[in-house]
Structure formats: C-alpha cells, structure tokens
Amino acid sequence: xxxxxxxxxxxxxxxxxxxxxxxxxxxxxxxxxxxxxxxxxxxxxxxxxxxxxxxxxxxxxxxxxxxxxxxxxxxxxxxxxxxxxxxxxxxxxxxxxxxxxxxxxxxxxxxxxxxxxxxxxxxxxxxxxxxxxxxxxxxxxxxxxxxxxxxxxxxxxxxxxxxxxxxxxxxxxxxxxxxxxxxxxxxxxxxxxxxxxxxxxxxxxxxxxxxxxxxxxxxxxxxxxxxxxxxxxxxxxxxxxxxxxxxxxxxxxxxxxxxxxxxxxxxxxxxxxxxxxxxxxxxxxxxxxxxxxxxxxxxxxxxxxxxxxxxxxxxxxxxxxxxxxxxxxxxxxxxxxxxxxxxxxxxxxxxxxxxxxxxxxxxxxxxxxxxxxxxxxxxxxxxxxxxxxxxxxxxxxxxx
Numbered sequence: 001x002x003x004x005x006x007x008x009x010x011x012x013x014x015x016x017x018x019x020x021x022x023x024x025x026x027x028x029x030x031x032x033x034x035x036x037x038x039x040x041x042x043x044x045x046x047x048x049x050x051x052x053x054x055x056x057x058x059x060x061x062x063x064x065x066x067x068x069x070x071x072x073x074x075x076x077x078x079x080x081x082x083x084x085x086x087x088x089x090x091x092x093x094x095x096x097x098x099x100x101x102x103x104x105x106x107x108x109x110x111x112x113x114x115x116x117x118x119x120x121x122x123x124x125x126x127x128x129x130x131x132x133x134x135x136x137x138x139x140x141x142x143x144x145x146x147x148x149x150x151x152x153x154x155x156x157x158x159x160x161x162x163x164x165x166x167x168x169x170x171x172x173x174x175x176x177x178x179x180x181x182x183x184x185x186x187x188x189x190x191x192x193x194x195x196x197x198x199x200x201x202x203x204x205x206x207x208x209x210x211x212x213x214x215x216x217x218x219x220x221x222x223x224x225x226x227x228x229x230x231x232x233x234x235x236x237x238x239x240x241x242x243x244x245x246x247x248x249x250x251x252x253x254x255x256x257x258x259x260x261x262x263x264x265x266x267x268x269x270x271x272x273x274x275x276x277x278x279x280x281x282x283x284x285x286x287x288x289x290x291x292x293x294x295x296x297x298x299x300x301x302x303x304x305x306x307x308x309x310x311x312x313x314x315x316x317x318x319x320x321x322x323x324x325x326x327x328x329x330x331x332x333x334x335x336x337x338x339x340x341x342x343x344x345x346x347x348x349x350x351x352x353x354x355x356x357x358x359x360x361x362x363x364x365x366x367x368x369x370x371x372x373x374x375x376x377x378x379x380x381x382x383x384x385x386x387x388x389x390x391x392x393x394x395x396x397x398x399x400x
Contacts, residue, residue: 090236138202162187287379300363302340337394
C-alpha cells in the first residue's frame, strides 16, 4: 500500500523511501537499471519525489500498478450548511468552507490515479484524498489478509519518520466500503510533532486513501474536518475486472492465462544457460508469473533428467538465494506439456510480507523452459489457479 508505483505496497509515500517489494527477476534480469517486475510490466522508472510541503500526504496502494489518471471534471459546491463539496473522479465528500483546495495531476510516474489536498492554510495541517489502482480486488472477504500485510508497513513508516503507530488497523466502513484506519505520529525536522490519521478504503480494484495530518495547535479543526470527509465520502461502483482467458502464442509455445493478468516482458535468465526469451504476466507487483526459455549446452531428456537434477537444484537455490529466499521443497519430477520437468517450491520475506514461489524447469532437448509463479497470501487463490492453468495448457510446437 513513493513516487513510483508499480513497485510496491501500502506505504506512506513522499515522506518515506518508497517500498520496493523485491520482484524476483530484478536482481536476475535488469542489471544496473534495478527495475522491479512492476516497472517491467508498467514500463516505469524512478521518479523525482514530491515537494516538501506535500510529504506525508500520499499513501501507496496494496498491490500497486502505475496508471495515468484520466482527467475528469472536478468542481466544488457550497452546501446550505457552509461546507464545500468535492465532486470528481467518481467520488464526492464534504470539507470545511474556507479551506484551500489543490488538485495534483497524475503522470505516468505517479503512484496515484488522482490526488487532491485541503487545508486551513497552515503548512503542516492538511488532508489529502487520492486513489490508486489495485490488481487484486479487495473487499470484506480478504480485508483481514490485506490488513496483516499493511500493518507492518504502516508501523515502519511512522517509525522511520521519527514517530510511532498508536492505533490500528481498525476495520471500519467508509461510504459503504470496507476500510482500514490507522493513527500515529511523525516528527518534522524542526521537532514539531505531527498527528496522522490514515485511512484506506477499498472499492474492488480501486483503493482510496485519506490522510489527515495536523499540528497540536490545529488538532481539533483537522480532526473534525477529517471526520467530515469520512462521514460524507461516497464512491461510484467500480467497473468489473477483466474475465475469461487469453492465449499466448510465440516462440514456438502456447498456453492460456487469465485475462486479469497483464502481459509484460522480462530479460536475462533464471536457469542454466543463455536466455532465449521471457515474458511476465502480472496481477500486481507481488503476484505474477514469469515464463521463458534458456539454451542448454547439452540436451536433457527424461532418461537423462536424474543426472541433470543437481544442476537444476543449484540453479533453483541460486534463484531463491539472490532474492533472500530459500528452497522449501523439491525437486519433484513432473510433466509439463508432455515434457519432463522439475518443480521446486520456496519462499521469501520482504518488508514483513511473505512471497510464495513455485519454480519449474521443463526440458525439450537443449531448450529449458522456466516457469515461476509468485504470490502473496492475499493473492494466493487467483495466482495458484493462474499458475495451474498455464502449466496445464502449456504446449511446445517446436523447440525454441
């Protein structure tokens, strides 16, 4: 949950270093560029941080993907009670009359779809409201799993900014949406203590973030305004995610995968020889599938598989070791697309989030096909089904 977001997850942006969840291919694939799997899928790069006055206002999403926001009409109205109403980007909410409003446009390198800030005119007393695109729909059914991943990130964010998380995650409802609320403090460079209320509300694959920050002098005013925004917040129903399946046909192979996955590219190898080709299919930055082929120096057949197993095991241990993980099971001899194959299972933990990985090497003469499926606990269901679908439908028409 930074200024770059196909990179990671659930963190207070702009006033902290961005959270780069290790996409396993990064250390193996992109060399000096050090791009994450999210960067490769979204074709993004590191962006400049926001000005100081906006630090502490932005919040990163649960499984974040960089998309440019579509410009929509935004305007404010004045109600009979004197409060102003924000309407735009499919949401509406009230905020105090007389407060200053600033809309911040999104760019291709933004971690948000849109963002707007409100305040009484003092620099450190502000409310920011923004939206992010998620690849895994979050709702009441998997809110607890999202909460378990978000909590250590928020706690660490407050601590790194000289403060502490004081309460949360509290499961609440905002605008009929399931939401998580955190409270804490941070310390400015001049020693001023800033109070923060952070809210993440989930509307399918859209995450709304509300960040209320205040000094002690304006605590009452900002807290009252924060409650006003949360009480009056309304969001339109999001469009449904893509359904069905898509087919991949290239490099002499074919397979099907869920339409919800976004196809991208990978570079370099994770196996035992020079890379021939590689592709990625991402649900988000932590839940994705990588597939490709390497060239071996000698052919591997079913009969010769036992003799090649030590080399495959070494490659698997190197793969997991370079991303701080371990092999937990394997090698298991299986068949993929009629080819002899070896399967390994392992895990890694990054910033408190456990990533489970299935790694498969399938052999067709001097061509080694590799497949790795990575998922968080929240994405386990859809990604395990997607991985199984790719493995069941994988076919080789000719050796690469």
